[in-house]
Amino acid sequence: MRKRLKNKLANVISPEALNKIFSSFDIIGNIVIIKIPSSGLQDASEIAKQIMHTHKNVKSVFLQKSPVKDDFRVRELILLAGENKTITNHKENGCVFSVDVKNCYFSPRLSFERSRIANKVLPNEKVVNMFSGVGCFSILIAKKVHSAIVYSIDINPIAYNFMQDNVKLNGVYGRVFPLLGDSKKLVLTNLQGLADRVLMLLPEKALEYLPSALSALKKEGGWIHYYDFQHASKGENPLEKTQKKVADTLDNLGVFYVFSSSRIVRPIGPNWYQTVLDININESPSKFL
Ligand SMILES: C[S@@+](CC[C@H](N)C(=O)[O-])C[C@H]1O[C@@H](n2cnc3c(N)ncnc32)[C@H](O)[C@@H]1O
Structure with a gap:
């Protein structure tokens, strides 16, 4: 075509x-x-x-x-x-997502990444998706892992409404909980210390929200999927640059962690990349709870 x-x-x-x-x-x-x-x-x-x-x-x-x-x-x-x-239904990974492409974020280029993350989720996990858009990651996770629970936050009321529709459309009602508001505030008031896994797909602000992601994790730790944008000129490695930035912050916060894997999600311009780190947090220090 x-x-x-x-x-x-x-x-x-x-x-x-x-x-x-x-x-x-x-x-x-x-x-x-x-x-x-x-x-x-x-x-x-x-x-x-x-x-x-x-x-x-x-x-x-x-x-x-x-x-x-x-x-x-x-x-x-x-x-x-x-x-x-500007409203349409998009089919992807066995799900259907209703979306207003003018008033909500949506990228079909994240399809593989959504599937990659959903494949990591284990039975009975509790997941906090801090920046959910119309709910694509959250819904795919719940479709693949029936015993998983996903708290799915977005600050855009239009995206939140579509997320509610998508939860019903995909039959994951009662397993994906759409929440409207700032994820920092919602984690602080409702979601501290409960998650096995936190998704942070807002590269522009991820570093600022990292302490909130840590406080959402269970005391014994869990996983954070951290997304970033990185420039990398010739000879530079965008993944190493993201790792360094995040390591500095985690070290300062006194967190025990391992960078388990990382990948370039997609190039987004000349020498300009979206990256992701899969971070295993060994123990969430009590100061985040
Ligand atoms: C890059 S999009 C995420 C897309 C989504 N994960 C997907 O698969 O389509 C970032 C989303 O974060 C939301 N957002 C921005 N700031 C936020 C905040 N402080 N708290 C919660 N959501 C926020 C935006 O409204 C937007 O929908």
């Missing part, structure tokens, strides 16, 4: 612009979101028309006009072709 589209667009735009578009082309349900470099903007309508032509199930094509931004991690979209509807 993409090859056919690429061939069609090759007659319209330069190979350089074509490659840039294809590296930032997302299909979410029946919606396509593309980023087009400023040099190719005059061809935006033609590109959108060709996308609709080659992808018969696509109902709308939007141009992403800004990076994801602000607390809710949402982006500005401009309609290029099709219906002006």
